[in-house]
Amino acid sequence: MDVEMRSADTLFCFAHRGYPKRATENTLQAISHALEFDIDGVEIDVWNVGGELIVKHDRRLGRLLAGQDLLTDMAPGALRKMLLPGGEQVPTLREVLELIGNHVQLNIELKGPDCAALAARELESYIRDNGASYEQYILSSFDHRQIYECLQRIPQVRRGVLIDGVPLDLAACAEPLQAYSMHHSLNFVCPEIIADGHQRGLKSYVFTVNHPHDLALVVAMGADGVFTDEPQLIMDYNAAKTAEVLAEQIQPPSGLKAG
Numbered sequence: 001m002d003v004e005m006r007s008a009d010t011l012f013c014f015a016h017r018g019y020p021k022r023a024t025e026n027t028l029q030a031i032s033h034a035l036e037f038d039i040d041g042v043e044i045d046v047w048n049v050g051g052e053l054i055v056k057h058d059r060r061l062g063r064l065l066a067g068q069d070l071l072t073d074m075a076p077g078a079l080r081k082m083l084l085p086g087g088e089q090v091p092t093l094r095e096v097l098e099l100i101g102n103h104v105q106l107n108i109e110l111k112g113p114d115c116a117a118l119a120a121r122e123l124e125s126y127i128r129d130n131g132a133s134y135e136q137y138i139l140s141s142f143d144h145r146q147i148y149e150c151l152q153r154i155p156q157v158r159r160g161v162l163i164d165g166v167p168l169d170l171a172a173c174a175e176p177l178q179a180y181s182m183h184h185s186l187n188f189v190c191p192e193i194i195a196d197g198h199q200r201g202l203k204s205y206v207f208t209v210n211h212p213h214d215l216a217l218v219v220a221m222g223a224d225g226v227f228t229d230e231p232q233l234i235m236d237y238n239a240a241k242t243a244e245v246l247a248e249q250i251q252p253p254s255g256l257k258a259g
Helices: 028-034 075-082 093-100 118-131 144-153 169-173 192-200 210-222 231-249
Strands: 012-016 041-049 054-055 105-110 135-139 158-163 181-183 203-207 225-228
Touching: 012 028, 012 203, 012 231, 028 093, 028 203, 041 093, 054 075, 054 093, 054 118, 093 105, 093 118, 105 118, 105 144, 118 135, 118 144, 135 144, 135 181, 158 169, 169 192, 181 192, 192 203, 192 210, 210 231, 225 231
Parallel strands: 012 041, 012 225, 041 105, 105 135, 135 158, 158 181, 181 203, 203 225
Antiparallel strands: 041 054
16 A cells, blocks of 8 residues: 555554464564554565565564574575474575565665665565556665665665654655655654654654554654554544544535535
């Protein structure tokens, strides 16, 4: 679903690492659970592991997989043999692309070094072979140098600038990257940076919004969407807003009685 298809009163909803409360994060099962909802997009994290893009958040083993090795020191085959909680393998980017198909947008966060060239190659290959749309994808990262490399290698794919703070020049850092969106940490997002981004033509998405109070805060700031571990929270909010709009549309003109 394209961003512009959302009304001004609803929020664009990215399922953060799939649906981690129903299955292990960043797995095909977690993404499948997220796709059961009327979400707009899925967010995943990728690392360059031995020349292959592997979908995982942490730079080191220990939280979800036994061990202490750095991902970047491992061979992809060895990592793929290890089973996550729930019995699934760590997926590849290509496997996620095939699962997503043309259902929703996919935000691919480049977590480690040297991901941009591989991401560009993988997306170009998948889009060419499957007739997908470049606009279905967003490449994002805290490493703005890699986002700039994405601009050089695959400019047709939208770029998201990840921010975990409030830069002195607000959203200006997105302009050299010709970015589509800014992705703000909930810990630092403020109305000023969202407003500055909007003036520069940027969408503003906030991560990670899981609580109704936080949702109300980012709505009041003017955010366009959120990354969430709780898709149902955003679905309920959007349904309520849509119902309000429909109710207003069927109200009789002032001074007239219904029926």
